Amino acid sequence: xxxxxxxxxxxxxxxxxxxxxxxxxxxxxxxxxxxxxxxxxxxxxxxxxxxxxxxxxxxxxxxxxxxxxxxxxxxxxxxxxxxxxxxxxxxxxxxxxxxxxxxxxxxxxxxxxxxxxxxxxxxxxxxxxxxxxxxxxxxxxxxxxxxxxxxxxxxxxxxxxxxxxxxxxxxxxxxxxxxxxxxxxxxxxxxxxxxxxxxxxxxxxxxxxxxxxxxxxxxxxxxxxxxxxxxxxxxxxxxxxxxxxxxxxxxxxxxxxxxxxxxxxxxxxxxxxxxxxxxxxxxxxxxxxxxxxxxxxxxxxxxxxxxxxxxxxxxxxxxxxxxxxxxxxxxxxxxxxxxxxxxxxxxxxxxxxxxxxxxxxxxxxxxxxxxxxxxxxxxxxxxxxxxxxxxxxxxxxxxxxxxxxxxxxxxxxxxxxxxxxxxxxxxxxxxxxxxxxxxxxxxxxxxxxxxxxxxxxxxxxxxxxxxxxxxxxxxxxxxxxxxxxxxxxxxxxxxxxxxxxxxxxxxxxxxxxxxxxxxxxxxxxxxxxxxxxxxxxxxxxxxxxxxxxxxxxxxxxxxxxxxxxx
Amino acid sequence: xxxxxxxxxxxxxxxxxxxxxxxxxxxxxxxxxxxxxxxxxxxxxxxxxxxxxxxxxxxxxxxxxxxxxxxxxxxxxxxxxxxxxxxxxxxxxxxxxxxxxxxxxxxxxxxxxxxxxxxxxxxxxxxxxxxxxxxxxxxxxxxxxxxxxxxxxxxxxxxxxxxxxxxxxxxxxxxxxxxxxxxxxxxxxxxxxxxxxxxxxxxxxxxxxxxxxxxxxxxxxxxxxxxxxxxxxxxxxxxxxxxxxxxxxxxxxxxxxxxxxxxxxxxxxxxxxxxxxxxxxxxxxxxxxxxxxxxxxxxxxxxxxxxxxxxxxxxxxxxxxxxxxxxxxxxxxxxxxxxxxxxxxxxxxxxxxxxxxxxxxxxxxxxx
Numbered sequence: 001x002x003x004x005x006x007x008x009x010x011x012x013x014x015x016x017x018x019x020x021x022x023x024x025x026x027x028x029x030x031x032x033x034x035x036x037x038x039x040x041x042x043x044x045x046x047x048x049x050x051x052x053x054x055x056x057x058x059x060x061x062x063x064x065x066x067x068x069x070x071x072x073x074x075x076x077x078x079x080x081x082x083x084x085x086x087x088x089x090x091x092x093x094x095x096x097x098x099x100x101x102x103x104x105x106x107x108x109x110x111x112x113x114x115x116x117x118x119x120x121x122x123x124x125x126x127x128x129x130x131x132x133x134x135x136x137x138x139x140x141x142x143x144x145x146x147x148x149x150x151x152x153x154x155x156x157x158x159x160x161x162x163x164x165x166x167x168x169x170x171x172x173x174x175x176x177x178x179x180x181x182x183x184x185x186x187x188x189x190x191x192x193x194x195x196x197x198x199x200x201x202x203x204x205x206x207x208x209x210x211x212x213x214x215x216x217x218x219x220x221x222x223x224x225x226x227x228x229x230x231x232x233x234x235x236x237x238x239x240x241x242x243x244x245x246x247x248x249x250x251x252x253x254x255x256x257x258x259x260x261x262x263x264x265x266x267x268x269x270x271x272x273x274x275x276x277x278x279x280x281x282x283x284x285x286x287x288x289x290x291x292x293x294x295x296x297x298x299x300x301x302x303x304x305x306x307x308x309x310x311x312x313x314x315x316x317x318x319x320x321x322x323x324x325x326x327x328x329x330x331x332x333x334x335x336x337x338x339x340x341x342x343x344x345x346x347x348x349x350x351x352x353x354x355x356x357x358x359x360x361x362x363x364x365x366x367x368x369x370x371x372x373x374x375x376x377x378x379x380x381x382x383x384x385x386x387x388x389x390x391x392x393x394x395x396x397x398x399x400x401x402x403x404x405x406x407x408x409x410x411x412x413x414x415x416x417x418x419x420x421x422x423x424x425x426x427x428x429x430x431x432x433x434x435x436x437x438x439x440x441x442x443x444x445x446x447x448x449x450x451x452x453x454x455x456x457x458x459x460x461x462x463x464x465x466x467x468x469x470x471x472x473x474x475x476x477x478x479x480x481x482x483x484x485x486x487x488x489x490x491x492x493x494x495x496x497x498x499x500x501x502x503x504x505x506x507x508x509x510x511x512x513x514x515x516x517x518x519x520x521x522x523x524x525x526x527x528x529x530x531x532x533x534x535x536x537x538x539x540x541x542x543x544x545x546x547x548x549x550x551x552x553x554x555x556x557x558x559x560x561x562x563x564x565x566x
Numbered sequence: 567x568x569x570x571x572x573x574x575x576x577x578x579x580x581x582x583x584x585x586x587x588x589x590x591x592x593x594x595x596x597x598x599x600x601x602x603x604x605x606x607x608x609x610x611x612x613x614x615x616x617x618x619x620x621x622x623x624x625x626x627x628x629x630x631x632x633x634x635x636x637x638x639x640x641x642x643x644x645x646x647x648x649x650x651x652x653x654x655x656x657x658x659x660x661x662x663x664x665x666x667x668x669x670x671x672x673x674x675x676x677x678x679x680x681x682x683x684x685x686x687x688x689x690x691x692x693x694x695x696x697x698x699x700x701x702x703x704x705x706x707x708x709x710x711x712x713x714x715x716x717x718x719x720x721x722x723x724x725x726x727x728x729x730x731x732x733x734x735x736x737x738x739x740x741x742x743x744x745x746x747x748x749x750x751x752x753x754x755x756x757x758x759x760x761x762x763x764x765x766x767x768x769x770x771x772x773x774x775x776x777x778x779x780x781x782x783x784x785x786x787x788x789x790x791x792x793x794x795x796x797x798x799x800x801x802x803x804x805x806x807x808x809x810x811x812x813x814x815x816x817x818x819x820x821x822x823x824x825x826x827x828x829x830x831x832x833x834x835x836x837x838x839x840x841x842x843x844x845x846x847x848x849x850x851x852x853x854x855x856x857x858x859x860x861x862x863x864x865x866x867x868x869x870x871x872x873x874x875x876x877x878x879x880x881x882x883x884x885x886x887x888x889x890x891x892x893x894x895x896x897x898x899x900x901x902x903x904x905x906x907x908x909x910x911x912x913x914x915x916x917x918x919x920x921x922x923x924x925x926x927x928x929x930x931x932x933x934x
Contacts, residue, residue: 012912018577097571178577250913263913320567329567336569337576346571369576382583382641383683387855388806389581391862396912401860402904419911427575434581435683441573 007238010258012251013397015243016428018178018342020217025181025301025308030189032312033298033325035082039107039316041067042094045355046145047152048074053105059086062116064292067105070140076153076356077143081294081314083116084109095319095338095352097345104353107316120290127287132162132204135287142286143293143356148172148247148276149339151357154283157275160268161205167271168257169207171198171280173214173221174240174247177340180360182297183277185310187214187221191228194277197284198235205273210235211256212277217242244342245426249274251395263422278359298354300326304333304363319350319361332365341369342427382435390429390439396422400429400439407446412453415446423447490527497523587642589804593795594649594850600791601653604784605708607732608657613649615661615736619668620648627677643682647671650690650850654843654890655697656708658735663704667693687897688857691890698885706886708752753785753841755886757833766830789840796849808862810848812869813876814839820877838877842887847872851889857897864900864907871896 044050051068061067061080068078084107091101121138124130140155171194175183187194202210212229214222216239229235240246240255250261253272261270275283278296285291294315301308306327313322319336323329337344339360354361390400399418406414420443429439498520602609624644628635651667671693679685698705760770799805817838824832838844843851852858852872859868872892879888 016579018579097573254912260913262915263911265913333567334570335572335576339574341574341576343574344576345574346569346576348569348571350567350569364576366570370578382637383681385583385586385643385683385855386858386860387586387804388860391860391909392803397909398911399861399904399908402908418908419914422911422913425574427577430575431577432579432581434583434586436578436582438573440575444573 007236008258009238009240009256010254012246012254012395014393014395014428015245015251016393016431017242018244018431020242021179021301022181022184022217025179025299025310026184028307028309030185030297030310030312031325033314033317033322035109035111035113035314036317036321037109038087038318039081039084039109039314040092040318040353041078041080041105041107041316042092042102042353042355043068043078043105044102045078045151045315045357046076047150048072048076050103051075051078053089053103055086055089055105057086057089060084061086061107062118063113064115064120064294065118066292067107070143070153074153074156076145077141077292078105078315079143079292079294080107081316082107082109083112083114093349093352095347095355095358097347099348121286121292123290124287127200128203135200135204136162138286139283141292142282144279144282144286145293145356146276147278147282147296147356147359148249149343149357149359151355154275154279157268157273158201158204160266161273164268165271166205166207166268166273167209168253168259168273169198169201169205169210170249170253170256170272170274171210171212171277172247172249172252172274173212173218173225173277174252175218176215176242176244176247177342177344177360178244179301179362180299180340181301182299182310182359184218184221185299186281186297187218187277188224190281191221191224193284193288194225194280195228195232195235196288197280197282198229199232200283200287201273201275201280202234207273212237213240213246213252213256214238215240215242215246244428245395245424248395248424248426250424263419293356296354296356296358298322298358299360300363301360302333302337302362302364303368304330304335304365306330313354313358315356316353318353319347322354322361323350323363329363332368333363334366335362335364335369337362337364342431343425381437384435384437387434389432389434393428393432395426395428396424398423400443403446404437404439404442407442412446412450416450420446420450486531490524490531493527494520494524583641583643586804587646589799589802590646590850591642591649593798593804594646594653594792596794597788597792597846598649598653601788604788605657607729608659608736609653611732611736612652612655612657612659612664615664616652616655616668617645617648619665620644620651620672623668623672624677627673627681631677631681633681638682641682644672644676647676647689647693650846651693653846654690654694656705658732659704659707661736663697663701666700667697669693670696683856685856686900688851688854688893690854691851691893694890695894698890706752706755752886753837754880757837758880758886761831761833767833768830785841789845792845792849796845799849799853805849805853806862806865808865809853809858809869809872812866813848813852813873814844816870816873817844817877820874824877824881832881838880842880843889844876847876847889847893852893852896857893857900859900859903859907861904861907862909864903867903867907868896868900871899 043053049070049072052071053068055061055067061084063080063083065080066077067080070077086105087108088106090104090106092104092106094100094102121142124135124138127135136155136159139158140153144154145151146154146157173183173187175181198210198212212225212235214225214237216222222237222239225237229237238256245251246255249267253259253261253267253274257272259270259272261267261272267274282293286293295312296315297310298313299310300322305323309326311322311325336347336350338347338358339345341362344360344362384401384404386401388401391398394400403415403418403420403423406412406418423443425440425443427440430437433439501519598609598613621639621644625635625639628638648668648671651671652664655664655667671689675687675689675692676682676685757767757770761767796805796810800807800810818835821833821835821838825834852869859865875892875895876888879885879891885891
C-alpha cells in the first residue's frame with residue numbers, strides 16, 4: 001500500500017538528465033528468447049571466487065542441474081539453464097571489456113528443456129513457516145547474485161543483513177541508466193511475484209521499513225507495483241524524480257531515507273539493505289517455484305537491431321543469438337554495449353554469452369550516442385577551462401576538474417586527498433564536459449595506478465624483509481661456523497698438546513698425569529684468550545674503518561662550529 | 567560480427583566550449599551598446615580593433631606552438647579576452663596602446679603559460695594592468711559622455727565625435743580637436759581627487775556632472791546593462807552565483823560601513839558598485855573560470871577578496887580603479903583557496919577530511 005504523496009524525499013548533489021531512450025524497448029512485452037544451439041557458461045559470472053566445474057566433457061546435463069559449485073564463501077553456483085550435453089570445458093572469450101578469456105562450460109543443447117530426474121527444488125510455499133536459514137541456504141544453492149549490475153552473491157548480502165538491524169529495506173526499481181528497461185518491464189508484468197519476493201526477504205531480515213524506489217518516468221511500473229502491494233501496508237512504492245544516477249544504491253538510499261552511507265562502509269552497517277527488483281524476482285523463483293538462477297530479463301535495444309524488446313534469456317545465450325531474436329542487425333550497429341551508455345562497456349564481438357550480469361545489450365550507431373552533431377564535436381578534446389560543470393554534475397560531490405588537473409600532473413597523492421576513491425565512475429562529469437575530456441578514463445587510470453603502487457609497495461616490503469632476513473641469516477651462519485671452527489681448532493690443539501704430553505709422560509713417570517691434564521687445560525685457556533684477542537683486534541679494525549668514514553663529516557662539523565663561534 | 571570499442575560513458579551532451587563562450591558574448595552586447603550610446607564610436611572601434619588583434623595574435627601563437635588553429639580560434643576565448651579588454655579602455659585611445667594591451671593579454675598572459683585553460687592570471691586584466699602602469703596618460707583620458715541632458719547644457723550630443731573622426735583619432739591620423747575640451751575625469755577619478763583635496767563627499771558629487779543626478783547617470787545605466795548580461799549568464803548557468811554575489815556584497819558592506827562611519831570622507835556603496843568596472847568585473851572578469859577559484863566555498867572567498875581589494879585600492883591606493891589589480895592578486899591565491907575549500911564528499915562527515923600528510927605545494931605553483 002503506498003501513500004506516495006506524503007512521502008518525504010531527499011536530494012543528492014548533482015546528477016544529469018541524458019536522453020533516456022526508454023520507449024524503444026517498452027513497446028513489446030517480455031518475450032522468451034528461446035533455446036540457442038549452444039550455451040556457454042563462464043564459471044565466474046559474479047563477484048568473488050570462480051565456481052568449480054562438477055561435470056566433464058561428454059556428460060549429459062538436465063535443466064537446472066548444478067554444473068559448477070561455489071567453493072568459497074563469496075562465490076555462486078552455476079546451473080545448466082537447459083538440458084543437453086557438455087561439449088567442451090575450455091577458455092573462451094568472456095563478456096568483459098578486456099576481451100580476456102575465462103574457463104567456460106559449453107553445453108550443446110538438445111532442445112528438450114528437460115528437468116530430468118533432479119527436477120526443481122521443492123517449493124517453500126508457506127515460507128513464513130520456514131526457518132530463515134533454510135531460505136538463505138536455498139538462495140545460496142540457487143546461485144542468485146545481484147542483478148542490478150554488481151553481481152554480488154545475494155545470500156552473502158542477506159546474511160550480512162541478518163546480522164545487522166535493518167531499518168530500511170530498499171528495493172531498487174529506479175533503473176536510471178538510459179536505454180535499459182528490463183526492470184521496468186519486469187515490474188509491469190510480474191509485480192505480484194516481486195512483491196512475493198519482497199515478503200520473503202521481509203520474513204528473513206525483518207526490516208522496519210520497506211521502500212520500493214521507482215523513477216517517475218515509469219508510471220506503468222509504479223501503478224503495477226502499487227496494485228500488487230495494496231494489501232501490504234508495510235511496503236511503500238515511492239515515485240522518485242528521474243535523474244541519473246538515482247539507481248546507484250547509495251544515491252537511492254539518500255533519496256528515500258536521507259541517509260548517506262559513510263564512505264568505505266557497507267550499506268548494511270547503516271541499517272540499509274538494497275536489492276534490485278530483478279534479484280527479488282529471482283528469490284521468488286528460487287523459494288516458491290523452486291527454480292535456480294537460469295535466466296534473466298535482458299533489454300535488447302538501440303538502432304542497431306530491428307525490433308528492440310526485452311527478452312527472458314537463458315544464461316549463456318550468445319549476443320548474436322539474442323540480436324537475431326530482436327529481428328537481426330540494422331546497418332547502424334556500430335557498437336555493442338553491455339549495460340547502458342553511461343556505465344556499460346563495449347564488446348568487440350557478439351560471440352560471448354549473456355551472463356547473470358547482462359541487463360542490457362545495446363546495439364547502436366556512434367551518432368545516436370551524441371546529443372548534438374555539430375562539426376565541433378569532432379574536433380580534438382579541448383583543454384579544461386575549469387568551468388565547473390562536472391563539479392555541478394558529480395553525484396558524489398567531488399571536484400572532477402581538480403582531480404583531472406592533479407592526475408594529469410601525475411600527482412596521485414593530491415588526487416587521493418581529493419577523495420578519488422569515492423568516485424563511482426558514473427560518467428556524469430564526462431557527459432557534461434564542454435571540452436569533451438574523457439574524465440572517467442583519467443580516474444580509472446589513476447585508481448589502477450594507485451592500486452598498482454600499493455601492490456608494488458607491498459611486494460617491495462615483503463622482498464625487503466626477506467632480504468634483511470637473508471643478510472641476518474648469512475651473518476648468523478657465518479658466526480656459528482666461525483665459532484665451530486675455532487672450537488674445532490682448539491680441540492685439535494688440545495689433542496696435539498695432549499699427545500705431546502703423553503709422549504713426555506711416557507718418557508717420564510706416571511705421577512705426572514695430573515699435571516698433563518693441567519697443561520692441557522692451560523693450553524685450552526691460552527687458545528681461548530688468543531681467540532678472544534683476535535676477535536677484539538678484528539672488531540677494533542672494523543670500528544676504526546667506520547670511524548675513518550665518519551671522520552670527514554666530523555671534521556667539517558667541527559670547522560663549521562668554529563666558524564659559527566667566530 | 568565485430569564492433570567498435572570505446573570506454574564509457576558513451577553519451578555526451580551538447581555542451582561545448584564554444585557555446586559557453588558564445589553565451590558570454592551575447593551577455594556582453596547590452597552593456598557594450600549602452601556604453602557606445604553614451605561614449606560614441608570610440609567604444610566600438612576599441613572593441614573591433616581589440617578583437618581583431620586578439621584573434622590575429624591567438625592565431626599566430628597557435629601556429630608558432632604548432633597547435634590546430636581553427637578549433638582554438640573557434641572556441642571564442644580570445645575574442646572575449648579582446649572584447650573585455652576593449653571595454654576597460656578609454657574610447658579614442660591610440661591603436662598601438664590597444665595592441666600592446668592585447669599582446670600582453672594573449673601572448674604573455676595566455677600562450678606563454680600554455681594557452682587556453684593554463685593561464686593562472688586573467689589575460690584581459692594582465693593586459694589592462696600593463697597599460698595602466700605603462701601609459702597612465704592615455705589610459706585616463708576618458709572623453710565626456712554625450713546624452714547627459716539633465717545635468718548641464720555644456721554636455722550634449724555634438725561633443726560625441728563622428729565615426730570618421732573617431733577612426734582618424736584612433737589611428738593617430740589626426741589628433742582629436744582638443745583633449746582638454748572633450749575629456750573629463752571619470753566618477754571614481756573625480757571622487758578620488760576631490761576627497762584627496764579635502765572636499766566633503768556631497769560637494770564632490772554636486773560638482774561632478776556624472777554624479778549629481780543619479781537617475782540619468784551614464785555609469786548607472788551602463789552598470790545596469792552589464793548586470794542584465796550577468797543575469798543572463800546566471801540564467802544560462804554559464805557562471806555560478808557565488809563570485810558576483812560575494813564581490814558585490816563585500817564591496818557594499820565595506821563601503822557602507824566606511825560611509826556610515828564618515829560620509830564626508832568615504833564614497834557611497836552605490837558609487838562603488840556602479841562606477842568603474844565593478845559590475846563588469848563581478849559578472850564577466852572575476853568569473854573567468856580558468857583563473858578563478860573553482861570550488862563553491864572558494865568562489866565566495868575569491869569574490870570577497872576581490873571586493874575588499876577593490877575598495878582598499880580605490881580608497882587608499884594610487885589608482886582610481888582597482889579591478890585589474892584586485893583580480894590579479896586574487897588569481898594568485900586561487901590554488902591555495904581551492905585546496906582548502908574542497909566540498910564535503912558524499913558519505914563523509916560534516917568536516918572536510920584534511921590532508922593527513924603534507925602541506926600543499928601551492929606556494930611553488932604561485933611562483934611559477
